Amino acid sequence: MGAGTPTDGTSHGDKRGLELVVCVKHVPMVSELPWDPVTGTLQRDLGGGMMNPACRHALEAALQIREMRGGRITVISMGPPMAKEALMEAVAMGADRCMLITDPAFAGADTLATSYTLARLIELKCRDFDLILCGSATSDSETAQVGPQLAEELNIPVVAYVSHFAWWGGSLRLKRLSDSFLETLEMDTPGLITVTIQSFKPRYVPVGGVIDAYNAADIQIIDAACLDSHRDKIGQRGSATKILRVYSASAKKQNVVMTGSPRKIVEELFANFEDFIGGAASKDLKPGKKK
Amino acid sequence: MTNETTRSVWVFGDYRNYFQNRVTLQLISRAMDLSQKIGAEACVVVLGYEVDEWVGEYVAHGANKVYVTDHPSLRHYNVETYTNLLARMVTHHDPEILLIGATIFGREMAPRLAKRLQTGLTADCVGLDINDEGLLVQTAPSFGGNLLADIITPDHRPQMATVRPGVFQEIPHDYVRTGEIIRVPLPDDLPVPRARLVSVERPTQRGRNIEDAPIVICGGRGMGSKKKFSRLFELAGLLDAEVGATRPVVYEDWIGQEALVGQAGRHIKPQILFSFGISGAIQHTAGCNDARFIIAINKNPNATMMKMADLAIVADASQFCVALINELKRRIR
Numbered sequence: 001m002g003a004g005t006p007t008d009g010t011s012h013g014d015k016r017g018l019e020l021v022v023c024v025k026h027v028p029m030v031s032e033l034p035w036d037p038v039t040g041t042l043q044r045d046l047g048g049g050m051m052n053p054a055c056r057h058a059l060e061a062a063l064q065i066r067e068m069r070g071g072r073i074t075v076i077s078m079g080p081p082m083a084k085e086a087l088m089e090a091v092a093m094g095a096d097r098c099m100l101i102t103d104p105a106f107a108g109a110d111t112l113a114t115s116y117t118l119a120r121l122i123e124l125k126c127r128d129f130d131l132i133l134c135g136s137a138t139s140d141s142e143t144a145q146v147g148p149q150l151a152e153e154l155n156i157p158v159v160a161y162v163s164h165f166a167w168w169g170g171s172l173r174l175k176r177l178s179d180s181f182l183e184t185l186e187m188d189t190p191g192l193i194t195v196t197i198q199s200f201k202p203r204y205v206p207v208g209g210v211i212d213a214y215n216a217a218d219i220q221i222i223d224a225a226c227l228d229s230h231r232d233k234i235g236q237r238g239s240a241t242k243i244l245r246v247y248s249a250s251a252k253k254q255n256v257v258m259t260g261s262p263r264k265i266v267e268e269l270f271a272n273f274e275d276f277i278g279g280a281a282s283k284d285l286k287p288g289k290k291k
Numbered sequence: 292m293t294n295e296t297t298r299s300v301w302v303f304g305d306y307r308n309y310f311q312n313r314v315t316l317q318l319i320s321r322a323m324d325l326s327q328k329i330g331a332e333a334c335v336v337v338l339g340y341e342v343d344e345w346v347g348e349y350v351a352h353g354a355n356k357v358y359v360t361d362h363p364s365l366r367h368y369n370v371e372t373y374t375n376l377l378a379r380m381v382t383h384h385d386p387e388i389l390l391i392g393a394t395i396f397g398r399e400m401a402p403r404l405a406k407r408l409q410t411g412l413t414a415d416c417v418g419l420d421i422n423d424e425g426l427l428v429q430t431a432p433s434f435g436g437n438l439l440a441d442i443i444t445p446d447h448r449p450q451m452a453t454v455r456p457g458v459f460q461e462i463p464h465d466y467v468r469t470g471e472i473i474r475v476p477l478p479d480d481l482p483v484p485r486a487r488l489v490s491v492e493r494p495t496q497r498g499r500n501i502e503d504a505p506i507v508i509c510g511g512r513g514m515g516s517k518k519k520f521s522r523l524f525e526l527a528g529l530l531d532a533e534v535g536a537t538r539p540v541v542y543e544d545w546i547g548q549e550a551l552v553g554q555a556g557r558h559i560k561p562q563i564l565f566s567f568g569i570s571g572a573i574q575h576t577a578g579c580n581d582a583r584f585i586i587a588i589n590k591n592p593n594a595t596m597m598k599m600a601d602l603a604i605v606a607d608a609s610q611f612c613v614a615l616i617n618e619l620k621r622r623i624r
Contacts, residue, residue: 115406141433143414145402148370152406157371157485160399173489178368178395179311182494187486198503240411240447246433246440257592259605262614269586269602270618275317276584279457280505280562281530282310285622 018071020062021122021132023150024055024090026083027140051086054135056093056202057195061165062133063094064200069167072096074126078106078117084219092205092213099125103224108236115149117234120227122154125220131172132192136161147194157191163199180282298331299356301386301449303377303401305394306337306345307368314392316352316461318454321419322390323353323462328421331387332356338376340366350470353462357470358384362477367491370400371484378407380475386449388427390419393453405451411444412451417458427452432583457562501550506532507561509552509579510608512539513568513589519609520545523567526612529619535559537575553578568608571595588612 029048051059062073075090077083078101087098101121109117122129132154134147144160151158164175172187187193224234232238258265270277270285278285300322305311315335322333332355337346339361346357358380365372381389381404391397391404393415405412417439418430427450429442444450501507508527514520520540527534535552536545552559553575564582569575571587571594579585580599587600588608597603604611 110411111402112406112409112411143402143412144398145405145412145414148399148402149406152374152403158399158403159486161395174486177494178399179308180493181307182492184489184491185486186489191485240405240409241413241442241444244428244441244443246438248438253601255598255600255603257597257603257605262606262611265604265606265611266614266618269604269615270622273602275313275460276457277506277530277563279310279313279455281532282505283529283531283623284309285619287622 016071018065018069018131019126019129020065020071020073021126021129022055022059022062022073022075022090022095023118023132023134023146024059024075024077024086025052025135025138025140026050026077026079026086027052027138049082049085051089052135052138052140054137054139054195054197055086056089056135057197057200058133058135059090059093059095060202061162061193061195061200062131063203065131065165066094071130074099074129076101076118076121076125078102078109078114078121081221087219088213088217089205089210091217091219092209093203097220098217099220099222101222101227105224105231106235108239109234110239110241111143111145111149112240113234113236113238115146115153116238117227117229118146118150119153120229121222122150124227125222130189132156132190134192134194136194136196144194147192151192154190154192157187158193159185159187159191160194162193162195165193298326298329299334299384299386300326300329300331300388301381301390302333302335302354303389303391303397304335304337304342304345304349304357305392305397306339306342307394307396310456311392311394311396312345312348313461314394314397314454314456315349317456317459318390318392319349319353320462321454321459322388325388325419325421325427326355329387329425334358334384334386336377336380337361338365338373340364346472348464350472351464351466351468353468354470356473358473358475360475360477364477364481367488368396369484369486369488370396370403371486372481373400374403374407375481376478377404379478381408381449389449389451391451391453393455397453401451401453408447408449408451410447410449410451411442412453413442413444414453416452416454419452419454426450455562501533501535501552501557501559504533504559505562506530506565507535507552507559507563507579507582508532508565508567509535509537509569509575510540510545510567511537511569511575512543513570513608514540514545514612515568515609517543517545519612522609522612522616526565526616526619529616529623532561532565535579537569537572566596566600567612569594569596571597571599 075095137144161176302318334356335349335354337359391401413429433440536550554577560581566587585600586602587596588604
């Protein structure tokens with residue numbers, strides 16, 4: 001349990017320094033990519049890429065921990081070869097080492113297969129980690145599932161949507177807003193946290209730093225053969241979900257036209273969208289409540 | 292696994308605050324429809340302490356069966372503990388489908404649970420239906436909401452999905468309705484959670500950016516005058532929304548420059564965008580075309596904004612704003 005007082009690093013007896021792992025994803029720069037309506041697959045290669053915004057915040061949080069406590073930051077990513085760009089960005093921000101797992105065998109992975117694969121890499125290369133940091137969600141798929149699933153795969157605790165942290169001896173004190181409750185939690189390490197883009201604003205990286213990273217970065221490339229992974233648990237084969245089809249959201253827009261007196265339209269609006277509007281506003285819009 | 296013959300559709304009973312409870316009721320309603328299509332029963336799982344109030348409410352809202360574990364050690368939500376308990380129950384009863392509200396807690400717990408059960412999970416579904424093969428078709432936004440994907444979980448059970456509040460409509464409660472209540476004792480080998488709650492408080496609403504607002508109300512020159520435009524602030528207050536504006540309105544000084552939405556201003560992506568008296572010049576729409584649902588109000592049905600909208604309301608923007616404010620005041624009180 002978290003005995004003792006918060007430590008700012010230097011006073012703490014642990015001389016090893018912390019082993020920190022940050023998981024990042026390379027995402028398309030634009031929000032709308034061309035896709036093939038026949039196969040339903042996205043033509044990812046047509047857009048530019050970048051490090052997922054929330055992942056930058058996770059790396060920033062790791063950099064702040066390293067400044068306080070010392071240690072080493074390993075940034076890992078799974079993706080196509082061009083995902084190397086996101087790792088170069090990580091080097092420019094200050095990561096100590098970077099690894100990319102890339103192999104056609106990993107393609108088509110859902111979060112179940114992705115978290116399995118990342119866990120195998122962490123076991124292979126960062127076995128003694130203290131803390132894993134992830135962005136809370138990615139800008140392309142927004143599932144927010146890989147962080148918690150990676151924790152489950154490694155059998156470690158997870159706290160998502162963390163906004164503040166401090167070390168208390170061997171455990172972490174964390175604050176996060178969860179469904180309008182501001183929670184303070186204590187988490188044993190090793191553990192995993194996810195952070196949102198509301199906290200840990202990433203540091204500015206001068207262009208020169210990025211160029212240096214591109215020229216000098218030593219990024220380890222790891223393929224399926226290097227990992228002790230089961231063929232049936234990676235890529236499309238290891239995925240429990242299957243995409244039937246992908247289509248434009250606007251094609252589903254109905255463009256319902258409402259006419260009449262404003263009062264009548266308002267009535268109709270609430271008859272059909274009371275829960276929808278109330279849900280978005282987090283307010284009870286049901287009539288006749290005597291509360 | 293038991294040899295139960297009754298198939299079931301399960302809903303996680305998330306009740307911690309009003310809106311978590313609302314999404315549970317909405318999911319029960321959807322679970323009833325889905326269970327009818329596959330010849331199953333709709334079940335809810337409630338974990339907590341002194342939760343009978345919710346158990347009764349879920350039956351009144353359509354649950355055929357409620358599994359409940361009521362114990363002082365479940366006084367606070369805990370991801371590890373809840374995952375452990377749910378995984379045991381699911382393994383024991385083998386439901387076809389498990390639906391979880393996409394609350395912050397649900398979004399943290401569902402992936403962990405799906406992983407433990409080695410099954411698929413689709414986040415933030417906006418549609419759920421049963422296809423010809425009896426599989427759950429989970430429709431979810433992809434790539435920032437510009438695309439929708441239909442997803443299935445063909446070979447793993449349960450088929451799991453999270454759903455945001457407001458996607459489905461709850462059915463009215465009916466206290467005559469009866470359901471089976473099954474008390475499940477707390478197992479005595481429950482591991483001590485490795486992430487523990489130290490304290491919890493309910494903070495007051497903090498300052499927020501228009502970029503983060505779930506509802507944004509944008510006004511254009513069609514509002515008529517600065518005075519009429521100012522009613523949008525009252526409306527925003529009622530809906531806990533933020534106000535945005537077009538360039539002409541900012542030039543007229545009806546609102547400050549910081550509210551400008553568009554190419555040269557803020558880029559917003561609310562769940563709902565109300566667009567009052569805006570024609571829809573590209574300079575403006577470039578900043579709001581990521582809105583999930585657009586309700587446009589304009590006298591001119593042919594305005595670009597009206598064509599972009601999910602709901603196009605043909606009316607005077609200012610008059611409609613007044614009518615909407617009056618109705619909201621009546622409902623909120």
